[in-house]
Amino acid sequence: MPLPEDAPELSPALDPWEGLEPSGGQGSGGGRPSKPGPGLHLVATPIGNARDITLRALDVLAAADLIVCEDTRVTSRLMQIHGLHRPLMPYHDHNAAKVRPEILARLAQGAVIALVSDAGTPLVSDPGYRLVVDAVAAGIKVTTLPGASSVLAALTLAALPTDRFLFAGFLPPKSAARRETLGELAPVRATLVFLESAQRLADMLADAAAVLGPRPAAVARELTKLFEEVRRETLDSLAAHYAAAGPPKGEVVVVIGPPTEAAGASEAEIDAALQAELAHAGPSAAAAKVAAAFNLPRRQVYARAMALKAAAP
Structure with missing residues (x-):
């Protein structure tokens, strides 16, 4: 990120890595990693390519007393790829209220628990938020291990302004409610980022074009995978393309440019x-x-x- 024009120059003697300890992972020279401290560890997992996982994440997943995940089948596959074996517990919208007290009780007893989503950073469009709120309220330590995020990956590939953006998750599935929400977001002077299902993509883009006009936009799918694709056109052009081509394969992120400030300028x-x-x-x-x-x-x-x-x- 560029510095403001009036920002003072940084001394070349400043070392951005000064004071940082080695990770302790393989090849780091730090020896065998120590067991992470008790508490809830929010661990980002890959969004497509299994190699997009950090050394810290692997350390915590290898040593956790319990890994709380959306779908044990998905997380089991990730663990298998990296040769890890730890107990897993499903935690999703349908069972969160029931199992959350058990997770909190184990945390209170000093357990090391990792929270992961099926892909990407926990709490972004998944039920982990309530668990973090209750853990913080109970005085339990919560820490994060940042990593992959489909939201940021799509934003950086969209070739749209990144200095200010709003992540709005999934829009309502019905057209009337979707257009109402888009109308509320229309004046926001920021790039908009949405998640969307492949089946609803064409209709969502058509509604966005009707409400927001022909703004520049991008549809990103299969991010970090072999068939990664980013289409960058105006909303109306993208809507026409996907209406004709049909639903694409893979997970989809839609990025829409901010409104123009020019009066009367298209x-x-x-x-x-x-x-x-x-x-x-x-x-x-x-x-x-x-x-x-x-x-x-x-x-x-x-x-x-x-x-x-x-x-x-």
């Missing part, structure tokens, strides 16, 4: 101005000129300039 007009400037100037200079002309945030226009440049033949 996305097409801004793109045309950018393309004209890009014909004889670099993305930075082109973005600066178009942003000033349309009274738009320079970062937003620069991101669009880079997307247009990348898409150019």
